Amino acid sequence: MDPHQILELARALGAERAEIYQTSSFGRSANFEANRLKQVETGDEQGTALRVWCAGRPGLAVAHGPVDARLLAEKAIAISTFSKSEEADLASEGVAVESPLFVPTPIEQLIAWGEETIALVRERYPEILNSCTFTEEVGTVEIVNSAGLELCYQSFSRGGFLGAEWVRGEDFLQIYDGETVLETLSPSAIAAPVLQRLEWARKNSPSPKRSVPVLFTSKAVEVLLGTVTAALNGRQVLQQASPWSQLRGETVLSPLITLAQAPQLPPYITPFDDEGTRTMPLEFCTRGVLETFYADRRTARQLGLPYTGNGLRGGLGSYPQPGLFN
Structure with a gap:
């Protein structure tokens, strides 16, 4: 349904401010197990979230698939009666958006890439069992609000992921790797890191009986940074729950x-966040020095921070909160 019609109906029913957040996605995948094609999957989803403010109180209602605009608006307004009053801070500044050109990949091509990837591994290690998934996903986000904002962006990605299991006597090895790209996937590029690790595992070596250095590769960064990103969360800073709350500079x-x-x-x-705010390049820590925190619009306003496009939703039924990307 046209989001403008939903906005107009919400306003007619008593909403002072309103925002429509609509998403649609389509994906397909070719999945292999034990060196063979197991299944081909396709799926599509559509959802609409309506956020309203009535008497200064926010309310949020969600619909999946076809939308009954009146029912959606009535639910959002009813929910607002249970909320605490807050300032409605809606984005109004337009964002120049250019969606990338998307050319669908036939499912036959996804299957062919999977078969080729597995063949590259079995050519050198015929005894290994491989699992493999090649995917393509395309999604569209549209945000329209009563402050005059209208944004729409379509994104897509292709992914290839390979897992190898090697049983040798009493030894068991599992290796997983993959990549997500905008361009055409390369089976050789996906197989290469797995083949490298299999080569390293050809010969068993005893553990050294001395102190050895511990190396953290790029794969460990995401895990190790969990505590750091929590400390940079503007909501945590606002609640004085971050150990870095008073350490800027x-x-x-x-x-x-x-x-x-x-x-x-x-x-x-990511040209804009889930509130419709333009995303900004930003350094949180520069050569170890704390520069700033990430926050959604409400949190940024309370902390006196500029809007940087870090308001993300955990799902259609969630209010925007501080989030990170890229």
Whole structure:
């Protein structure tokens, strides 16, 4: 349904401010197990979230698939009666958006890529059992609000993921790797890191009986940064739950570390957040020095921070909250 009609109906029923957040997605995948094609899957989803403010109180209602506009608006308004009053801070500044050109990949091509990837591994290690998934996903986000904002962006990605299981006597090895790209997937590029690790595992070696250095590869960064990203969360800072709440301008990490977000970095290009705010390149820590925090519009306003496009939803039924991307 046209989001403008939903907005008009919500206003007619008593909403002072309103926002429509609509998403649609389509995906397909070819899935292999034990070196053979197991199944081909396709799926599509559509959803609409209506956020309203009545007497200064927010309400949120969600519909999946076809939308009954009146029922959706009535639910959102009814829910607002149970909320605490807050300022309605809706984005109004337009964002220049250029969706990338999307050319669908036939499911036969996804299957062919999977078969080729497995063949590359079995050519050198015929005894290994491989699992493999090749996917393509396309999604559209549209945001329209009563402040005059109208945004729409379509994104897509392709992914290839390979898992190898090697049983050798009493030894058992599992290896997983993959990549997500905007361009055409390369079976050889996906198989290469798995083949490299299999080569390293050809010969068993005894553990050294001495102190050895511990190396953290790029794969470990996401896990290790969990505590850091929690400390940078503006909501945590506002609640004084972050150990860095009062440390802006001070050194909190190694001078070797700079943490930043890059909205235009493929494959997860993000021109605006889930509130319709333009996303901004931003350094949170520069050479170990704490510069700023990430926040949604409401949290940023309370902390006196600029709007940087870090208001993300955990799902259609969630209010925007501080979030990170890229």
